[in-house]
Amino acid sequence: xxxxxxxxxxxxxxxxxxxxxxxxxxxxxxxxxxxxxxxxxxxxxxxxxxxxxxxxxxxxxxxxxxxxxxxxxxxxxxxxxxxxxxxxxxxxxxxxxxxxxxxxxxxxxxxxxxxxxxxxxxxxxxxxxxxxxxxxxxxxxxxxxxxxxxxxxxxxxxxxxxxxxxxxxxxxxxxxxxxxxxxxxxxxxxxxxxxxxxxxxxxxxxxxxxxxxxxxxxxxxxxxxxxxxxxxxxxxxxxxxxxxxxxxxxxxxxxxxxxxxxxxxxxxxxxxxxxxxxxxxxxxxxxxxxxxxxxxxxxxxxxxxxxxxxxxxxxxxxxxxxxxxxxxxxxxxxxxxxxxxxxxxxxxxxxxxxxxxxxxxxxxxx
Numbered sequence: 001x002x003x004x005x006x007x008x009x010x011x012x013x014x015x016x017x018x019x020x021x022x023x024x025x026x027x028x029x030x031x032x033x034x035x036x037x038x039x040x041x042x043x044x045x046x047x048x049x050x051x052x053x054x055x056x057x058x059x060x061x062x063x064x065x066x067x068x069x070x071x072x073x074x075x076x077x078x079x080x081x082x083x084x085x086x087x088x089x090x091x092x093x094x095x096x097x098x099x100x101x102x103x104x105x106x107x108x109x110x111x112x113x114x115x116x117x118x119x120x121x122x123x124x125x126x127x128x129x130x131x132x133x134x135x136x137x138x139x140x141x142x143x144x145x146x147x148x149x150x151x152x153x154x155x156x157x158x159x160x161x162x163x164x165x166x167x168x169x170x171x172x173x174x175x176x177x178x179x180x181x182x183x184x185x186x187x188x189x190x191x192x193x194x195x196x197x198x199x200x201x202x203x204x205x206x207x208x209x210x211x212x213x214x215x216x217x218x219x220x221x222x223x224x225x226x227x228x229x230x231x232x233x234x235x236x237x238x239x240x241x242x243x244x245x246x247x248x249x250x251x252x253x254x255x256x257x258x259x260x261x262x263x264x265x266x267x268x269x270x271x272x273x274x275x276x277x278x279x280x281x282x283x284x285x286x287x288x289x290x291x292x293x294x295x296x297x298x299x300x301x302x303x304x305x306x307x308x309x310x311x312x313x314x315x316x317x318x319x320x321x322x323x324x325x326x327x328x329x330x331x332x333x334x335x336x337x338x339x340x341x342x343x344x345x346x347x348x349x350x351x352x353x354x355x356x357x358x359x360x361x362x363x364x365x366x
Contacts, residue, residue, distance in 0.1 A: 022313060024366050028071060030320055031359035035064050037327030038352040039080055045349075049084050050093040052161055053335065055103025057349040058084070059233075060356030062107050066114075067360050078114070085111060091123045097136055097151035099158035102127070105165045106233070113172060121172070128169055132181045140192045142204040153189045155337070156201040156223045160230035160289075167237045183244050190251065195219075199258035200273060201227050203337050212275035212339075219273040220338050221286030228255050228293030229357070236296065249302065256297055256308070259290050263311050267318030268331075272339035281342045282331040284322045288354025291315030295361035309365070316362050319355055329355050 038057065047053060058081060065077035090108050093101025105124040112120035136151035153162060166182035169175070193202045195217065202208060203223040210218045231252045238245045262273045269290050270276040271283045295312045297303035322331045322344070330344040332351030 022316065022362065022366060024363055027359055027363045027366065028067075030323060031064055031356060031363070032068070033327035034323055034329055034352055034355050034359075035061065035068075035077060035327075038349065039077075041328070042349070048093070049088050050091065050101060050104045052093075052100035052103045052157075053348060053350050055093075055100075055106070055161070057353040057356075058104060058107040060353030060360075062110050063360035064356040067363060071363075078111075081107060081111060082115075085120060089123065090120045092127045095150070096127070097131065097148075099150070099153055099162035102162040102165050103160075106168060109165060109168045109172065121169075124165065125169065125173075128166060128178060128181075132177050135181070140189065140205065142206045153185050154192075155204040156189070156193050157203070157226045159186060159189060159201075160226035160233070163230060164233035164237065167234050171237050171239075179242075179244065183247075187247070194251075198274075199254050200224055207338065212272055213278045214275045216274035218338060221269050221271045221273050221283050222289065222333060223337070224255070224259065224273060225269070225286045225289030225293070225354070228252070228259060229289040229354070231255070232293045232296040235300070235302070252293070252297065252302065256294055256303055259294070260308060260311055263290075263315065267314035267316075269315075270339075271333055271342060275339075279339050279341065281344075282318065282322060283333050283342050284319055284329055284331045285333055285348065285351045285354055287315055288319055288351060288358050291319065292354060292358040292361055295358060295365060299361055299365050312362070312365070316358060319358060323355075 061077060061081060065081060068074040068077050085108055092105050095101045105127065108120050108124050112118060136148060138146065138148040138151045140152055140154040142149065142154060153159060163182045163186050166178045170179040193204065195202060198217060198219065200219040201224050202218070203220045207218045212218055231248055234248050235245070235252060238248065259269070263269055264276055266282070267287070268282040268284070269286045271279040271286060291312055294303065294308050294315070298305050298308045298312055323329055328347050329351050330347055331342050332346050332348045333340055333342045334346060334348060
């Protein structure tokens with residue numbers, strides 16, 4: 001008991017130190033720097049606006065847009081998102097069932113609500129109505145490589161990409177069909193991909209039997225980051241009295257406790273959660289999404305502040321160290337589905353999205 005008490009006291013002290021070291025104006029400045037660099041760089045890319053990578057960026061940018069408007073009366077970030085939404089006619093991505101192509105609709109729905117413009121939501125409503133009324137019955141096994149593999153949420157990333165859009169539309173319309181669809185599909189994915197012993201997610205069924213060099217199971221950092229961040233988005237939206245909320249709360253708490261112990265001394269979570277030695281470099285997309293989930297948990301009172309705040313601030317400081325003087329976030333693992341080597345020069349828009357979402361929560365915690 002004495003050892004536990006000493007640990008808790010030391011964590012509380014560390015949390016106080018981290019909070020003192022980070023000021024609100026410092027947080028605003030670095031979020032703005034990262035957002036501005038990404039906006040300048042965005043049009044140099046030739047990727048589809050409505051792909052999942054940009055969708056994850058837009059989620060983070062919408063968090064920052066709200067904060068910039070509220071604290072600095074700066075409308076530019078909302079204007080940038082509105083420009084992109086309008087030039088895409090507020091459409092989801094082109095693949096009807098694919099969770100990745102629903103990601104952007106989280107932002108379209110948010111903008112519809114912020115600007116009281118129902119038309120921004122119409123294409124999303126049409127897409128989600130179709131999915132609810134034409135539910136896929138495909139199995140979730142990636143190893144079969146069947147043609148309708150992506151008509152279900154058969155990989156853990158999907159739990160970030162799609163469910164928050166369904167939950168958001170439920171809160172906007174009051175129609176339980178969206179909530180019930182998302183809940184049923186979410187639970188099936190969890191039942192299939194969640195390791196109940198390790199309290200972590202396999203990326204998909206191809207990794208059930210794979211092992212890292214150290215003999216441990218393969219649990220991808222960003223993949224589990226997607227899930228914990230997706231859970232944070234869902235918990236933000238679900239009313240406190242909703243009967244289904246306790247399911248997400250339990251999973252969120254269980255994962256958070258596991259992830260807390262997997263953070264490395266330098267504040268980063270690695271590309272492989274169970275074999276950091278094989279992937280020693282920082283990985284900021286995993287770190288950003290995981291720290292974002294934990295930060296939301298602390299701010300909302302779901303997670304114990306004394307235990308989790310030091311890890312959150314350590315993660316934030318680590319993320320800030322990966323930002324170049326120009327505002328480019330480095331050490332972002334490229335598009336993929338499992339742990340890979342990462343170097344400082346690697347950047348991706350979804351890493352920026354994670355940074356902006358985390359920054360919003362850090363500011364709100366201070």
